[in-house]
Amino acid sequence: MKPPPQASGSRRSPGRHAATGGPLRAVVAAAPRMRPALRALAAAALATVTLALAAPSSYAAPVRSSCSGGGPTVTDPWAQTYATVYCPTWTAADMTYGPYTSPAHLVVTGRMYAGTNWVVCQSVGRENPALGGGHNRYWIYTQGDVAYRDRGWGWLPATAFSYGGDYEPIPGVPICNA
Template sequence: MPTATKSRFGLALLATGAVVAGTLALAPPAGAAGGSCSGPGPTVNGYATVYCDTYVTASVTQGSTPYEGDSREVGILYAGHNWFVCQIKGRENPVIQGAHNNWWLETLADVVTRPGASGWGSFPATAVVQGGDWEPVPGVPIC
């Protein structure tokens, strides 16, 4: 993914500390939720995006593959109405409120927590309201 800056509430944020995933619950676990992501999001560096609702603040990681190096946090994405570019099947997501999945959504973190990182990375489907256990999130294109 290309380097970009994401702005929420008109602020560009930069942080160097870690944030614990799952600190803000807004809805039932992804495994119990239905529906699909909808509405086109902004075009970011030529990439079309789609909006989905996320029910917890969670880590955005370097990648979705099973390799340990790819699981490093690059930032966090706040719970709410967020845009995603696409999704890819990879390593198992962190279990959030009992939800299980191995699909990851590509996005730009709200807060960059790793110095030198662009903020682009993978967000777990277990934090997305519209997901189901072990299934891709409806409405988000496959990468």
């Protein structure tokens, strides 16, 4: 590819910043005519731009889960045993018998307080209560801090959790088997 045409004489061509056409070169070319304080400022600006351009542009931080493994192995009232993960909840919330809309699933079985709680798995069901303005359809199976029935086992709305987006699963919580 042919290099861009050079400006003739002391005037620069329209759209050109210096003899080579680069905006950074214009700062460098003008440096001898600047006062020392301005030269230092120009050098700092040039160094900042150079570092920004040298940094990787596609750097992505590792994806972190909101939940961590290592929770206890638990058994629910129906003699099913599960591994668990710990997850943070930001608010207290009622737990229901199931995640679906049938009347039996709407029965409140317990209450979970805000804190770090172990959970078993998650499943898609009815719309969650809009806690804090969040919207979701995922429900998380766990045992509440307060039991009203079934030793407090039930489904906690995803909107009570500290992580996860609207209508997305809670990161780090397995999906329940059918």
